[in-house]
Amino acid sequence: MRHLLTLEDIDRASLIRLLDRAEGFRTTGAARDLLAGRTVLTLFFEPSTRTRTSFVLAAKRLGADTLNFDLSHSSTSKGESLLDTLHTLEAMRLDALVVRHDENGMPAWLAAHANTGVAVINAGDGTHAHPTQGLLDALTILQRRPDLERLRVVICGDIRHSRVARSDAQALHALGVQDIRLCAPRAMQPDALDEFPGCSAVEGFDTALAGADVVIMLRIQKERMAETQFPDAAQYHAHYGLDARRLALAGPDCQVLHPGPINRGIEIAPEVADGPQSRILDQVANGVAVRMAVLAELLAPPP
Amino acid sequence: MRHLLTLEDIDRASLIRLLDRAEGFRTTGAARDLLAGRTVLTLFFEPSTRTRTSFVLAAKRLGADTLNFDLSHSSTSKGESLLDTLHTLEAMRLDALVVRHDENGMPAWLAAHANTGVAVINAGDGTHAHPTQGLLDALTILQRRPDLERLRVVICGDIRHSRVARSDAQALHALGVQDIRLCAPRAMQPDALDEFPGCSAVEGFDTALAGADVVIMLRIQKERMAETQFPDAAQYHAHYGLDARRLALAGPDCQVLHPGPINRGIEIAPEVADGPQSRILDQVANGVAVRMAVLAELLAPPP
Amino acid sequence: MRHLLTLEDIDRASLIRLLDRAEGFRTTGAARDLLAGRTVLTLFFEPSTRTRTSFVLAAKRLGADTLNFDLSHSSTSKGESLLDTLHTLEAMRLDALVVRHDENGMPAWLAAHANTGVAVINAGDGTHAHPTQGLLDALTILQRRPDLERLRVVICGDIRHSRVARSDAQALHALGVQDIRLCAPRAMQPDALDEFPGCSAVEGFDTALAGADVVIMLRIQKERMAETQFPDAAQYHAHYGLDARRLALAGPDCQVLHPGPINRGIEIAPEVADGPQSRILDQVANGVAVRMAVLAELLAPPP
Numbered sequence: 001m002r003h004l005l006t007l008e009d010i011d012r013a014s015l016i017r018l019l020d021r022a023e024g025f026r027t028t029g030a031a032r033d034l035l036a037g038r039t040v041l042t043l044f045f046e047p048s049t050r051t052r053t054s055f056v057l058a059a060k061r062l063g064a065d066t067l068n069f070d071l072s073h074s075s076t077s078k079g080e081s082l083l084d085t086l087h088t089l090e091a092m093r094l095d096a097l098v099v100r101h102d103e104n105g106m107p108a109w110l111a112a113h114a115n116t117g118v119a120v121i122n123a124g125d126g127t128h129a130h131p132t133q134g135l136l137d138a139l140t141i142l143q144r145r146p147d148l149e150r151l152r153v154v155i156c157g158d159i160r161h162s163r164v165a166r167s168d169a170q171a172l173h174a175l176g177v178q179d180i181r182l183c184a185p186r187a188m189q190p191d192a193l194d195e196f197p198g199c200s201a202v203e204g205f206d207t208a209l210a211g212a213d214v215v216i217m218l219r220i221q222k223e224r225m226a227e228t229q230f231p232d233a234a235q236y237h238a239h240y241g242l243d244a245r246r247l248a249l250a251g252p253d254c255q256v257l258h259p260g261p262i263n264r265g266i267e268i269a270p271e272v273a274d275g276p277q278s279r280i281l282d283q284v285a286n287g288v289a290v291r292m293a294v295l296a297e298l299l300a301p302p303p
Numbered sequence: 304m305r306h307l308l309t310l311e312d313i314d315r316a317s318l319i320r321l322l323d324r325a326e327g328f329r330t331t332g333a334a335r336d337l338l339a340g341r342t343v344l345t346l347f348f349e350p351s352t353r354t355r356t357s358f359v360l361a362a363k364r365l366g367a368d369t370l371n372f373d374l375s376h377s378s379t380s381k382g383e384s385l386l387d388t389l390h391t392l393e394a395m396r397l398d399a400l401v402v403r404h405d406e407n408g409m410p411a412w413l414a415a416h417a418n419t420g421v422a423v424i425n426a427g428d429g430t431h432a433h434p435t436q437g438l439l440d441a442l443t444i445l446q447r448r449p450d451l452e453r454l455r456v457v458i459c460g461d462i463r464h465s466r467v468a469r470s471d472a473q474a475l476h477a478l479g480v481q482d483i484r485l486c487a488p489r490a491m492q493p494d495a496l497d498e499f500p501g502c503s504a505v506e507g508f509d510t511a512l513a514g515a516d517v518v519i520m521l522r523i524q525k526e527r528m529a530e531t532q533f534p535d536a537a538q539y540h541a542h543y544g545l546d547a548r549r550l551a552l553a554g555p556d557c558q559v560l561h562p563g564p565i566n567r568g569i570e571i572a573p574e575v576a577d578g579p580q581s582r583i584l585d586q587v588a589n590g591v592a593v594r595m596a597v598l599a600e601l602l603a604p605p606p
Numbered sequence: 607m608r609h610l611l612t613l614e615d616i617d618r619a620s621l622i623r624l625l626d627r628a629e630g631f632r633t634t635g636a637a638r639d640l641l642a643g644r645t646v647l648t649l650f651f652e653p654s655t656r657t658r659t660s661f662v663l664a665a666k667r668l669g670a671d672t673l674n675f676d677l678s679h680s681s682t683s684k685g686e687s688l689l690d691t692l693h694t695l696e697a698m699r700l701d702a703l704v705v706r707h708d709e710n711g712m713p714a715w716l717a718a719h720a721n722t723g724v725a726v727i728n729a730g731d732g733t734h735a736h737p738t739q740g741l742l743d744a745l746t747i748l749q750r751r752p753d754l755e756r757l758r759v760v761i762c763g764d765i766r767h768s769r770v771a772r773s774d775a776q777a778l779h780a781l782g783v784q785d786i787r788l789c790a791p792r793a794m795q796p797d798a799l800d801e802f803p804g805c806s807a808v809e810g811f812d813t814a815l816a817g818a819d820v821v822i823m824l825r826i827q828k829e830r831m832a833e834t835q836f837p838d839a840a841q842y843h844a845h846y847g848l849d850a851r852r853l854a855l856a857g858p859d860c861q862v863l864h865p866g867p868i869n870r871g872i873e874i875a876p877e878v879a880d881g882p883q884s885r886i887l888d889q890v891a892n893g894v895a896v897r898m899a900v901l902a903e904l905l906a907p908p909p
Contacts (some may be wrong), residue, residue: 029396030340037636040662049373050391057342060368071653083865088656092891093635094664244803260370261387284394332699352676360645360698363671411736496624564690587697 002098003111003120004294006129017078018293019139023125026289032063033299038095039065045101055098057289086089090116095299104128119298126159134167136290152179154208160187164259166195173198185228212250216257217242220267233266243269255279304416306423307597309432310473322442325596335366337603341398342368344566348404361594368423388574393419398602407431422601430464439593443586455482457511460492460521467562469498476501486511488531515553519560520545523570534571558582609717609726610900613776614647624899626746632895639670640906644701651707661704664897696722701905710734723906733767740773742896746889758785760814764794770865772801776798776822779804785787789814791834818856823848826873839872849875861885
């Protein structure tokens with residue numbers, strides 16, 4: 001592995017190795033010699049303090065130097081091409097570039113043009129992929145349920161525009177999950193299921209939840225809610241919000257995941273977000289561990 | 304001590320221990336093993352580069368990792384509740400949260416809701432408290448005058464709205480200072496003296512200065528000056544500015560403190576700010592040492 | 607050397623020592639014990655992510671703590687004088703201040719007023735000086751051509767307003783280069799050559815290029831192009847752009863330098879910027895090494 005751009009074609013063995021390594025870091029907390037002297041730069045074209053902070057903490061806990069490239073002040077706003085910025089950063093001997101961009105494929109494009117040993121890590125691009133989120137969600141589920149082949153997983157919300165849904169589905173499929181149900185209001189259903197391997201579309205959230213072991217709620221962009229048949233928060237919540245009544249339709253001990261930040265009372269009710277089945281804060285903790293594993297895998301591969 | 308939120312109820316022994324530790328750090332400069340592997344995050348809802356820089360330097364000199372949480376880009380601007388932000392940060396395993404907020408009590412509210420081992424340090428909240436400023440002012444005074452019981456201290460300026468005045472008064476009172484005089488234009492006098500233990504209100508700055516050993520000048524917010532009976536800078540300075548003539552009314556070697564940044568020619572004349580009795584830059588130096596002591600006390604308490 | 611403000615009066619021996627040290631750091635990559643425990647603060651009044659990043663990487667690779675002073679949030683925007691900010695930062699025990707300012711002489715002014723052991727490094731001030739750029743350009747040229755006395759160097763573009771041109775000319779002159787040709791559209795020619803020791807003005811870019819061993823292209827500010835007789839990009843490029851045809855007029859193996867970020871198709875054609883004679887990315891790499899050498903020289907002088 002030279003870059004981490006998507007989970008689309010990742011094989012099961014690589015996934016398991018990454019998740020094992022992440023679980024190790026979650027337990028030990030830090031390994032400050034591993035990336036001592038290496039440099040990790042975050043390059044976020046779309047703001048996200050949470051994800052950036054998670055990557056920066058991961059890099060620091062492996063001993064790497066970290067830098068944020070502040071795009072509001074950068075030469076790209078003065079008209080320098082992104083490619084020139086890439087080559088400039090490479091010449092400064094960076095080891096990894098953590099990229100978030102609102103356009104699909106931009107991290108892959110940077111990786112294709114990287115001409116030295118720099119590793120590009122996709123921290124979310126458009127609606128395309130968010131591979132570290134896919135990994136951390138898989139790790140979170142696995143911690144409670146290693147019997148992945150038997151799991152019934154529901155992903156609910158704006159599937160169409162969700163890079164989280166794509167990366168989650170790809171990770172879980174690669175790990176052997178057989179039953180992944182996608183549930184969305186009409187305007188948020190994907191055109192096709194090519195990017196959602198092993199998934200089926202299920203109409204109606206109550207139906208989808210039957211016997212579920214895991215439900216992954218997606219964050220709704222309030223701007224996009226207007227395009228659905230349920231354009232206000234109360235209507236949306238009534239049809240696609242996860243509350244205690246609905247959660248009772250799922251299997252006992254059904255795990256509830258959400259990539260955050262949550263919209264309380266819209267896609268998820270507070271009683272569920274803060275309830276005993278919520279894994280939301282575990283996801284955050286696992287996020288740091290998974291990012292440590294990815295950085296370690298790319299910059300300090302095991303012999 | 305689990306958090307540092309106010310000096311209101313702090314006991315003399317804890318204060319002395321913190322100040323002793325600060326004085327030690329001031330002398331030694333650094334102790335990079337003490338917080339190695341710990342993470343300190345600054346969360347400033349009200350900008351202050353000076354105070355933030357002081358805390359970040361303090362944390363680095365104890366070996367901690369530091370992170371600034373950039374609120375302009377954060378999920379709180381996307382509608383995430385502050386509580387969710389707190390729990391997210393906790394899940395990433397932060398050790399301390401340095402919080403500045405323009406609302407009274409917000410750091411205490413965060414501390415009350417913190418459900419893991421994170422320490423909350425108040426870096427200034429509204430008009431309520433600025434405990435590290437109180438500590439650094441006490442340390443600065445003590446360095447020259449350990450005979451605190453005999454000191455005559457004047458605090459002058461916008462007492463009513465000043466978190467610095469409150470924390471200074473509470474620290475000095477707890478340390479045994481008997482004579483603390485509060486002096487302010489009418490609109491800037493506090494409603495009551497409950498939050499100013501052991502203090503008396505004195506009319507007229509000249510009167511207040513008689514025989515003083517310490518005078519703490521407060522920064523005036525230019526917006527607020529309009530509410531006083533001395534609404535322009537020259538009039539304000541004539542009545543409540545500290546110049547050389549006025550300083551001569553105080554005792555010989557009277558120390559002059561100001562939390563900075565100073566408004567030259569308004570609350571303080573340049574000849575005093577830059578003169579031999581000014582302790583303003585000592586306050587800055589002591590500020591780093593005091594913040595090291597607070598971080599050490601909360602995260603690495605002595606056995 | 608206590609500060610690095612300009613290359614105007616630097617002697618050959620100091621230059622050679624700095625460049626030797628930089629070449630050493632370029633080879634070894636890091637020397638993390640050298641500035642362990644020291645603090646380097648960047649203070650940029652004019653944004654430049656590239657230069658700031660280069661300095662921060664240099665400082666980190668020497669083991670120093672680094673801090674960016676965010677001026678948008680700082681007290682200078684609340685009316686604190688720059689001098690008070692300087693003294694405040696000094697009191698926090700900074701070791702070096704890396705300053706960029708749009709006014710000529712501001713770093714020198716700060717250095718003149720620095721009253722403790724802080725070193726001021728000019729990271730570019732107005733049209734006056736950009737000494738680390740001068741050093742890195744000299745190092746880049748030297749790596750291929752140590753026979754400096756015999757070199758023919760062209761500097762082309764907005765000479766009048768260029769701090770890069772001034773610092774380059776001063777560095778190369780001090781190192782013994784005999785033939786430095788300045789070439790510019792009329793509105794961009796300097797009033798006099800006082801600041802360009804050993805340089806001659808040459809009309810016409812084709813003429814200037816004859817037999818050149820090095821050509822340094824300057825970045826054109828698009829706002830300023832309007833003042834020339836070639837106010838659009840195509841006309842400017844036709845007369846003062848470096849393309850393959852023009853580069854063929856220079857000597858074989860003529861090195862092409864540009865401080866970046868480049869305006870492709872304006873002052874430089876892509877085929878040249880990306881071609882085999884381009885040293886642009888070497889300049890970036892050398893930039894980090896030179897800044898390490900400067901920090902080391904000022905903060906950890908050899909015995």
